[in-house]
Amino acid sequence: MIRAAEPATQPPDAVPEFSGDWALFLDVDGSLLDIADHPGDVRADEVLVQSLACLRSRLCGALALISGRPLKELDSLFAPLHLPAAGQHGLERRSASGQLLPGFDLPEGFSQVESRLALFVDCHPELFLERKSRGLALHYRQAPELEREVLALAEALVPTCTPPLLLQRGKMVVELRVPGSNKGTAIAAFMAERPFAGRRPIFIGDDITDEDGFRKVNELDGHSVLVGSRDSAARWSIASAADLRRWLSQLASDVSSEQTRERT
Numbered sequence: 001m002i003r004a005a006e007p008a009t010q011p012p013d014a015v016p017e018f019s020g021d022w023a024l025f026l027d028v029d030g031s032l033l034d035i036a037d038h039p040g041d042v043r044a045d046e047v048l049v050q051s052l053a054c055l056r057s058r059l060c061g062a063l064a065l066i067s068g069r070p071l072k073e074l075d076s077l078f079a080p081l082h083l084p085a086a087g088q089h090g091l092e093r094r095s096a097s098g099q100l101l102p103g104f105d106l107p108e109g110f111s112q113v114e115s116r117l118a119l120f121v122d123c124h125p126e127l128f129l130e131r132k133s134r135g136l137a138l139h140y141r142q143a144p145e146l147e148r149e150v151l152a153l154a155e156a157l158v159p160t161c162t163p164p165l166l167l168q169r170g171k172m173v174v175e176l177r178v179p180g181s182n183k184g185t186a187i188a189a190f191m192a193e194r195p196f197a198g199r200r201p202i203f204i205g206d207d208i209t210d211e212d213g214f215r216k217v218n219e220l221d222g223h224s225v226l227v228g229s230r231d232s233a234a235r236w237s238i239a240s241a242a243d244l245r246r247w248l249s250q251l252a253s254d255v256s257s258e259q260t261r262e263r264t
C-alpha cells in the first residue's frame with residue numbers, strides 16, 4: 001500500500017516511521033480528500049477529522065493544512081477544527097496561534113481578467129470559474145476538450161496585470177493568481193515559528209502545485225510523500241487519498257493506545 005518512490009534513498013515498502021518530533025503538513029484536494037467532479041462536492045468525514053485532531057495533539061500543535069483553497073473553505077471542510085493553514089497556495093496563512101499573516105495585494109487589472117474569464121465561461125457553461133480573493137481558477141473537468149483553449153486564454157491574460165499574474169496548473173484546472181508565495185514558502189514560514197520550529201517537516205501532497213513543498217522539506221532534511229505515482233521530487237509515495245486516510249487513522253489509533261497505556 002505504501003512504498004518509497006526512490007528505492008535508492010529509502011527502503012521499499014515503508015513510510016517514514018512516525019515520530020513525535022514531526023511537523024506534519026498536509027495538502028487537501030487529491031491527498032486528504034478524493035478528487036470530485038466539482039470543488040463544492042468534497043467532504044471530510046468524521047474519522048478523518050478525528051484523526052487530524054488526535055495527531056495535532058500528539059504533535060503539540062505542529063500540524064497544518066497547505067492548500068490551494070481559501071482558508072475559509074478549509075475551516076468549513078474540517079469543522080470544528082480550526083487548524084494552522086496556508087490557503088491559496090500560501091497567499092493566505094494562519095499561524096498556530098491563530099494569527100492571520102499579512103496578505104498580498106491584488107495587481108492592477110485583476111478585475112478585468114475576472115470579467116474576461118467570466119465571459120469565456122458564459123460561452124462555455126460546462127466550465128466553472130472559482131473566484132478566490134487572490135486568484136481565479138478556471139476548472140475544465142466537465143469539458144476536458146477545452147483544455148488547450150483554457151490554457152491559451154490564461155496565458156494571454158497573465159501579462160495584462162501589473163505586476164503579471166502567475167499561471168498555476170493543477171488537476172483539470174488553470175489558476176491565475178497573485179505571485180509571491182507557493183507551498184514551499186508557506187512551509188518554510190511555518191517552520192520558523194512555534195510549534196513547528198525545530199521539528200522534522202513532512203509534507204504529503206499529490207499535485208504539481210505540491211512540488212515546491214516537496215523540494216522545501218527535502219531541503220530541510222524532512223520527508224516528502226507523494227499521493228499517487230508520477231515523476232516527482234517526493235521521496236516516498238502512497239497509492240491514493242483513501243490509503244492516506246487509512247494510514248493517518250492508524251497512526252491516530254496507535255497514538256491513542258500509547259496514551260491509554262501511559263495512563264494505566
Ligand SMILES: O=P(O)(O)OC[C@H]1O[C@H](O[C@H]2O[C@H](CO)[C@@H](O)[C@H](O)[C@H]2O)[C@H](O)[C@@H](O)[C@@H]1O
Binds near residue numbers: 042
Ligand atoms: O492544494 P489543494 O488543497 O490540493 O487544492 C488544489 C485545488 O483544489 C480544488 O480543485 C481540485 O479539486 C476539485 C475537487 O476535487 C476538483 O473538482 C478540481 O478539478 C481540482 O482541480 C480547488 O477547487 C482549487 O481551488 C484548489 O486550488
